[in-house]
Amino acid sequence: MTAxxxxxxxxxxxxxxxxxRAADRALAAIGTTLVQWDALRAIDEFPSASAHALAVTTFQSDQSFGALAGRxxxxxxxxxxxxxxxxxEHRLTDAGKKMLAEGQAVTAEVTARSFHALSQAELETLHALLDRVGEAPD
Structure with a gap:
């Protein structure tokens, strides 16, 4: 295939x-989904953020994030x-903090498996390249 x-x-x-898909399957075993876990991660990382900011951070519409937060x-x-x-403002309950921590362990393992074929140098190169994708030309 030509690049x-x-x-x-x-x-x-x-x-x-x-x-x-791999993360969703693994997270199902602990009773959550990737979308739910990502929302917990965003709420924990930005505790005083508006619902709109949390929606943007999790790549959702305001309406979708509102429905997710309700769930x-x-x-x-x-x-x-x-x-x-x-x-x-949204904040995690103790149960939410526990789910976030369990999900972090699960997603770290899944992500490590996803990138296992890359050396550290290749991973750093990929990271740098992806960071540039979508930048507006000067």
């Missing part, structure tokens, strides 16, 4: 799809409280 932006984009999408609240993993101004 073109299109074929490279498809390979990137395929790698992401495979990694996400996480119903599961006892997240709590909402009034924030500054009209902002509603």
């Amino acid at each position: 073109t932006p299109q074929t490279t984009g498809r390979l990137l999408k395929r790698a992401q799809y495979r990694n996400h 996480l609240i119903a599961q006892g993993l997240v709590e909402r409280s009034p924030g500054h101004g009209r902002r509603v």
Whole structure:
């Protein structure tokens, strides 16, 4: 296969799809999904962020993130409280922190398997290249 932006984009999408499917399967064993775990990760990383900022961070629409947050609240993993101004803040419950930690171990293992064929130098090169993808030309 000749390397073109299109074929490279498809390979990137395929790698992401495979990694996400493997993570979803592994996370199901602990009672969550990749989307739910990623929301827990974002809420933990940005505790005072607005729902909109959390939606952007997790690659979701505001409406989708709102529905997801509602499900996480119903599961006892997240709590909402009034924030500054009209902002509603999200924070993890103890159960949410436990699920996040378990999910971090699971996703770390899955990701390590996904990239096992790359040497450290290759991984660093890939990281640097992907960091440049999508940058606007000067």
